Amino acid sequence: MNAIIECLQGDIANQPDIDAVVNAANARLETGGGVAGALHRAAGPRLAEECRPLAPIRPGQAVITGAYALPNRYVIHCLGPVYGVDEPADVLLADCYRQALELAHRHEVSSIAFPAISAGAFGYPAAEAARIALSTVLDSLPELAGLKRVRFVLFDAASTELYQRTLDTLTFH
Incomplete structure (x- = not known):
């Protein structure tokens, strides 16, 4: 595996050394709370304009x-996925990470930053969301030679520690 995987506490809208940031979007791709709100506010109104014809997404x-x-x-x-509503939640969550990585690969992105998708307002249990996110990325990386850095940008210290501990468990055992 050539890529570096990092788990950092920070602001997903302030990752200047990263080619692509991932938005934990809503189906309409509109400004919302959390990650979507932060990215839309930082990007400006043209992001919403480009998103409008792409929505809705599943x-x-x-x-x-x-x-x-x-x-x-x-x-x-x-x-x-909204936990307890969109099923099979584990498959849908893994699909998010897989599809994001495929889009990154197609657009020759060498670095990507993910938030904890579905682990906030969508109610996904944090430990399970971390396991799915990290195992999906680890499984996908061998096919993505151009990707050199995958960063998980977490909102707080507890989430950052959870993702780092999960990553250590998946890579060292």
Whole structure:
């Protein structure tokens, strides 16, 4: 595996060394709370304009847009499953990460930053969301030679520690 996987606490809208940031989007690809709100506010109104004709998207689906005023080349928008509503939730969540990575590969992205998709307002249990996210990325990386850095940008210290511990368990056992 050539890529570096990082788990950092921070702001997904402020990752200037990353080619593409991933938005934990809503189906309409509109400004919302959390990650979607932060990225749309930082990117400016042209992001919403580009998103409008791409919506709606389904759980597990991803689309790519420009990043506008963000310090990145692209925003990849993923609609994660609402836990307990969208089933099979584990497959749909893995599809988010897989589709985002495929879009990154097609657009020659060498670095990508993910939030904890579905683990906020969509109610996905954090430990399970971390396991699915990290195992999907690890399984996908061998086919993505151009991808050199995958960063998980987490909102708080507890989430960051959970993702790092999960990554360590998956890579060292």
